[in-house]
Amino acid sequence: MTAARTKNPVPDWIENPYPRIEHSLVSFPAKHILLVTINREKYMNCLPVEATIELGALWKWYDAEPELRCAVFTGTREYTAGGKAFCAGMDLKQRLDIIDTNEVAHDYPHGGFAGMSNRAGKKPIIVACNGHAHGGGFEAILNADVIFASPNSTFALPEVLRGVSALAGALPRAMLLFGNHRTMDLILTGRRMSVEEALNWGLVKEIVPQDKLLDRAVTYAVEIAEKSPDSVIISRLAAREAWETGVSRATMRGQELWAEAMLRIKNTAEGLAAYREKRDPKWLPSYL
Numbered sequence: 001m002t003a004a005r006t007k008n009p010v011p012d013w014i015e016n017p018y019p020r021i022e023h024s025l026v027s028f029p030a031k032h033i034l035l036v037t038i039n040r041e042k043y044m045n046c047l048p049v050e051a052t053i054e055l056g057a058l059w060k061w062y063d064a065e066p067e068l069r070c071a072v073f074t075g076t077r078e079y080t081a082g083g084k085a086f087c088a089g090m091d092l093k094q095r096l097d098i099i100d101t102n103e104v105a106h107d108y109p110h111g112g113f114a115g116m117s118n119r120a121g122k123k124p125i126i127v128a129c130n131g132h133a134h135g136g137g138f139e140a141i142l143n144a145d146v147i148f149a150s151p152n153s154t155f156a157l158p159e160v161l162r163g164v165s166a167l168a169g170a171l172p173r174a175m176l177l178f179g180n181h182r183t184m185d186l187i188l189t190g191r192r193m194s195v196e197e198a199l200n201w202g203l204v205k206e207i208v209p210q211d212k213l214l215d216r217a218v219t220y221a222v223e224i225a226e227k228s229p230d231s232v233i234i235s236r237l238a239a240r241e242a243w244e245t246g247v248s249r250a251t252m253r254g255q256e257l258w259a260e261a262m263l264r265i266k267n268t269a270e271g272l273a274a275y276r277e278k279r280d281p282k283w284l285p286s287y288l
Contacts, residue, residue: 013067019058023051025076026058029218032069032225034062041076044088047114047136055116056109063122066285069225069232072217073116073144074128086127086153087114089135114140117169120240122233122288124224128217129153130210134192139170142177145236147203148217149195150210155203158190176243177203229286230267234258 010017011028018026025037036058038045047055062068075086090113112118113136116125124145133141134156141147141155157166157174165171166187174183178201186193198204208216224232238258262268266284274281 015066016061016064018061018065019054021054021058023047023054024058029072030222030225032067032229033218033221034065034068034071035218036071036073038075038087041084044085044132045075045137046085046088046090052114053109055114056111057115059111059115059119059121059125060109066287068123069229069286070123070221071125072128072214072221073125073141074214074217075130085132085134085137086129087133087137087140089113089137089139112139112143113168116140117143119143120237120244122237124221124232124236126217126221126224128214129204130213132156132192134158135166136168139166139168139173142170142173142203146205146220147198148206148208148213148220149198149204150213151195151207152210153195153198153204153207155193155195155198156190157187160188161190173243177201228267228271228281228283230262230265230288231271233286233288234262 011031013031014028023038023040025039027035027037029035036055038047038051040046040051059071062071109115110118111121117136117139119125127141127144127147127149129141129147129149131150131152132154134154135158138155138157157170159166171183171187174186178186182201185191193201195204195207199207206216265288267281267286270283271281
């Protein structure tokens, strides 16, 4: 499978057009799959405020589009192949201009940096990290669902080197994922974590050669899209309750919010019938 890396026409199975996007590319490399590519290669794919607002709107559209089941998020490939960035974080030059001119910055979407760092959402986002994920770029993918990374990828929260702090969601998520001492090591020094270290820490699922990375992420997304879309949404949300409430409370809320509803969903009946009849299920679009 060769994943598209340029903007292509919206396929006829998409019900509603996606929001206007200027700083990223949108494509559909396979049925039910959304591919979003940050397209600021000259700036190491850093994101100005406007790009984050765009992505926030795009992820909301993705969650609401019934036929979309999984998304892949990456950076412009041609530039990052030389060892540059998946996303170098916030556009710091723009941020300094905002401070110098005393202008009021646009509010970030509820999803945070890149529309992702504090996103709850309904549907999974798979990251194909093809270079440095620093600052806001790291904050965004810390909240991704699954991460594939190329050998040249590095991860860092260098905010202490710039006189700021990683307040877009990374600090509590890193603490939950890595524990106290590993997190402190990262955030108090601003050092870079290698991709091998990220794999060892459980952040990265696989290290994939640069020329195969995007296809691997899309193939994995297709694997998810072949499952019941309702089951994927509910399972993901029930598991992610722990981000917000802690494990014991999340266990109860998963049953409170979804257990009875799942039994009434048409895809549940279809999945069980397919099992009984020894055939492949024919999943319906999800309108959860």
